[in-house]
């Protein structure tokens with residue numbers, strides 16, 4: 001009997017030999033009814049353009065991790081954030097995820113996108129790290145993200161392939177071995193989708209602090225950065241601090257506020273703090289909010 005030895009992992013990622021993906025394929029994300037979300041987007045984009053949270057002194061709301069849904073970022077005044085960088089839940093069954101159908105999932109992403117739009121300054125950027133899912137069928141999440149965020153008013157400004165490994169070892173989920181019967185692609189990359197609000201350049205002149213080498217490599221569309229260990233960080237799906245630092249230095253000025261609406265273990269906020277910028281993070285899991293605060297506090301002590 002052929003026994004499947006591993007299954008889709010709810011914490012970090014697993015070995016792929018004899019992989020049992022039935023749990024992943026039984027999830028609601030495979031119920032595809034994209035059309036039903038499109039009509040909702042017009043309402044959302046109007047909401048994004050008309051909601052007003054009054055300005056208040058930045059010390060009253062920055063450098064905080066809010067344990068609150070990012071669908072309602074009530075703490076952040078309009079047009080006060082220079083860059084948002086995030087990795088949303090992928091809805092694949094990680095510890096923190098509900099089993100949403102695709103429409104519910106994209107509604108969450110759209111509600112958060114509308115709030116990010118409201119909080120960004122003119123020319124501000126929203127960079128989203130996302131991976132596509134599955135093989136039978138392949139779920140091109142990143143293409144849905146383009147449809148959704150452009151409908152909200154964002155303008156696409158480019159796409160970075162985050163190459164996480166060389167691929168000669170690791171995943172063995174190649175389908176039919178050395179046969180054209182059913183070969184399957186093994187992903188060694190994720191995407192960073194770059195969106196802007198109201199134009200492609202910042203109308204304000206701020207101070208940048210990127211080195212020549214980092215600018216040269218950062219403006220190339222493929223970034224080679226190893227993934228972060230879930231076990232080491234204590235969160236099921238952290239991205240590396242190096243990735244967040246690279247995004248922050250390339251896309252924000254020194255005095256910008258950096259937002260992560262799905263901040264998890266606080267990697268973006270940690271990188272912002274390390275780069276001398278203010279940050280704001282949101283997560284709905286209290287344990288992750290505590291972890292994010294602890295990671296930043298530990299580093300702040302070391303920096304003093």
Ligand SMILES: C[S@@+](CC[C@H](N)C(=O)[O-])C[C@H]1O[C@@H](n2cnc3c(N)ncnc32)[C@H](O)[C@@H]1O
Pocket residue numbers: 068069070071086087088089090096108235237238239240261262263264265266267268282283284285288
């Ligand atoms: C992919 S993880 C982010 C990981 C993060 N980049 C890091 O390095 O640790 C997505 C996070 O979104 C959070 N989340 C899910 N729904 C949310 C919501 N409505 N508002 C805010 N955070 C949410 C989850 O708890 C999870 O920690």
